[in-house]
Amino acid sequence: MRTTAIPAQPGSAQHRPDSFDVERVRRDFPILQRTINGKPLVYLDNAATGQKPQAVIDTISRYYAAENANIHRGVHRLSVDATAAYEGARAKVQRFMGAARPEEIIFVRSATEAINLVAQAYARPTLKPGDEVLISTMEHHSNIVPWQIVCEQTGSVLRVVPINDAGEYMFEEYEQLLSSRTRLVAVTHVSNALGTINPVRRIIEVAHQRDIPVLVDGAQAAPHLAIDVKELDCDFYAISGHKMFGPSGIGALYGKYELLDDMPPYQGGGEMILSVSFEGTVYNHVPHKFEAGTPNIAGAIGLGATVDYLQQIGLDNIATYEHELLVYATEALSAVPDVRLIGTARAKAAVLSFLVGDIHPHDVGTILDLEGIAVRTGHHCAQPVMQRFGITATARASLALYNTTAEIDALVAGVGKVRKVFG
Amino acid sequence: MSALTDLYQQLILDHNKSPRNRRKLEPADGRAEGYNPLCGDRVTVYLSLDGDIVRDIAFEGSGCAISTAAASMMTQRLKGKSVSEAKSLFEKFRRLLTDEHGVGDGGPELGKLEAFGGVRRFPARVKCATLVWHTLNAALENREDIVSTE
Numbered sequence: 001m002r003t004t005a006i007p008a009q010p011g012s013a014q015h016r017p018d019s020f021d022v023e024r025v026r027r028d029f030p031i032l033q034r035t036i037n038g039k040p041l042v043y044l045d046n047a048a049t050g051q052k053p054q055a056v057i058d059t060i061s062r063y064y065a066a067e068n069a070n071i072h073r074g075v076h077r078l079s080v081d082a083t084a085a086y087e088g089a090r091a092k093v094q095r096f097m098g099a100a101r102p103e104e105i106i107f108v109r110s111a112t113e114a115i116n117l118v119a120q121a122y123a124r125p126t127l128k129p130g131d132e133v134l135i136s137t138m139e140h141h142s143n144i145v146p147w148q149i150v151c152e153q154t155g156s157v158l159r160v161v162p163i164n165d166a167g168e169y170m171f172e173e174y175e176q177l178l179s180s181r182t183r184l185v186a187v188t189h190v191s192n193a194l195g196t197i198n199p200v201r202r203i204i205e206v207a208h209q210r211d212i213p214v215l216v217d218g219a220q221a222a223p224h225l226a227i228d229v230k231e232l233d234c235d236f237y238a239i240s241g242h243k244m245f246g247p248s249g250i251g252a253l254y255g256k257y258e259l260l261d262d263m264p265p266y267q268g269g270g271e272m273i274l275s276v277s278f279e280g281t282v283y284n285h286v287p288h289k290f291e292a293g294t295p296n297i298a299g300a301i302g303l304g305a306t307v308d309y310l311q312q313i314g315l316d317n318i319a320t321y322e323h324e325l326l327v328y329a330t331e332a333l334s335a336v337p338d339v340r341l342i343g344t345a346r347a348k349a350a351v352l353s354f355l356v357g358d359i360h361p362h363d364v365g366t367i368l369d370l371e372g373i374a375v376r377t378g379h380h381c382a383q384p385v386m387q388r389f390g391i392t393a394t395a396r397a398s399l400a401l402y403n404t405t406a407e408i409d410a411l412v413a414g415v416g417k418v419r420k421v422f423g
Numbered sequence: 424m425s426a427l428t429d430l431y432q433q434l435i436l437d438h439n440k441s442p443r444n445r446r447k448l449e450p451a452d453g454r455a456e457g458y459n460p461l462c463g464d465r466v467t468v469y470l471s472l473d474g475d476i477v478r479d480i481a482f483e484g485s486g487c488a489i490s491t492a493a494a495s496m497m498t499q500r501l502k503g504k505s506v507s508e509a510k511s512l513f514e515k516f517r518r519l520l521t522d523e524h525g526v527g528d529g530g531p532e533l534g535k536l537e538a539f540g541g542v543r544r545f546p547a548r549v550k551c552a553t554l555v556w557h558t559l560n561a562a563l564e565n566r567e568d569i570v571s572t573e
Binding site: 359361367383392393 | 427430431439462463464485
């Protein structure tokens with residue numbers, strides 16, 4: 001697992017690895033040719049969703065144009081081919097995540113659904129009144145609310161690991177919060193609002209010393225870092241297709257086989273059964289037990305094409321390049337008077353949440369939009385993070401493999417314009 | 424006028440910088456809280472009525488320039504006006520921001536509130552301007568629930 005620290009040598013943006021050519025990468029993403037308000041699109045909202053490479057668009061289009069059929073159903077040729085493509089995508093995601101076997105990958109709608117699945121099918125039957133689920137302050141709402149719901153259903157208690165002023169997970173407090181009643185730890189790999197990369201390997205190690213399973217929310221990690229669930233030894237890991245430049249409406253849950261095998265189904269319907277009668281129903285095996293109904297076949301196949309694309313470029317190359325962008329952007333934004341960065345963790349992904357004086361982030365976002373620059377403004381579905389820093393919102397530039405230092409320069413010029421309007 | 428200067432007119436920037444009537448009003452005949460879940464902004468509107476006439480009106484809360492200026496200019500415009508005039512102005516204001524067929528005839532004039540016409544080109548920002556007016560409606564009815572833009 002590659003984690004990178006911010007204070008790298010300045011000017012390192014000039015020394016990119018030869019294997020990474022950002023201009024070539026940009027040509028893979030047709031939307032980057034667009035103009036917005038007469039200006040070239042500068043897309044810096046990658047933590048909300050990633051843009052799609054042509055290879056992924058073509059795969060989905062080809063599937064619908066020439067290969068569409070339901071899976072695991074027919075004896076006809078199209079159905080057999082669609083089934084092979086769908087299961088082939090599962091194997092690709094398995095390799096991408098470093099899982100031991102393809103059955104450990106469950107296709108879901110989103111990382112949100114993956115977490116809800118674990119909350120309802122793993123935690124709910126396990127939790128007793130007084131048991132504890134341990135999350136952190138920096139979680140996305142999708143890694144908070146499913147646990148609140150299951151705690152309410154079972155009489156369990158939600159405990160929260162605090163973060164420090166830099167937006168880092170407070171490890172000692174975490175160790176103190178682990179108790180004899182802790183039944184599950186859930187933590188984000190990378191914070192969507194702050195960019196913090198959490199020490200998930202250590203978090204898991206400490207939890208496992210007490211036989212507590214750990215779920216990692218990897219929605220923000222998958223597009224930027226190499227993931228290896230075997231090396232992490234996590235029990236569950238959730239990813240989101242659209243955030244890693246794949247289709248929306250598809251995500252994946254990794255779960256250790258023994259855990260998944262023991263869990264009851266999440267939803268009932270077709271596909272998840274072996275036989276149905278009114279006297280009783282026999283459930284299908286993992287992973288089909290958790291994939292009731294016709295799944296998002298095109299989405300899964302598209303996700304397969306997405307991981308092919310990312311692996312072809314190489315997650316380590318992406319992480320190195322994005323770190324250089326982060327260093328460049330951090331220096332450039334910090335040099336603008338009145339700009340305050342929220343989230344200054346030592347280990348950080350390329351996310352820059354910031355405030356410009358007392359100018360409201362929505363006004364910042366609108367003026368940047370007029371310059372063709374897309375940033376997210378608001379609470380980023382992480383209101384507890386905003387509360388932690390005593391603010392209601394930030395503007396957030398979140399970078400990806402196709403962003404350039406020229407685009408950072410455009411952002412900095414845009415922020416200059418914001419200051420001028422409100423000067 | 425560019426979209427930028429059309430949206431952030433000097434009048435709006437001035438009211439954002441020094442909002443009028445931003446204070447608590449107690450006791451109040453009407454009070455309501457508004458919330459925009461998209462940005463987390465909150466606004467509270469206080470009303471003091473003399474029969475059908477708005478004797479005093481104030482607001483609390485902080486938000487973007489559009490929402491702060493909207494609250495400031497709304498309170499300034501409505502002081503001394505009747506409840507029915509206030510409702511009619513809200514309808515006109517809403518149409519200014521959303522209706523492409525103009526704001527219609529009759530009733531009180533929008534006057535300076537027409538400065539918000541530029542918001543129409545920014546659909547994502549219309550709620551910033553209307554939240555305080557929706558909250559006013561609730562304050563007139565002295566409703567307990569929080570008004571949401573969603």
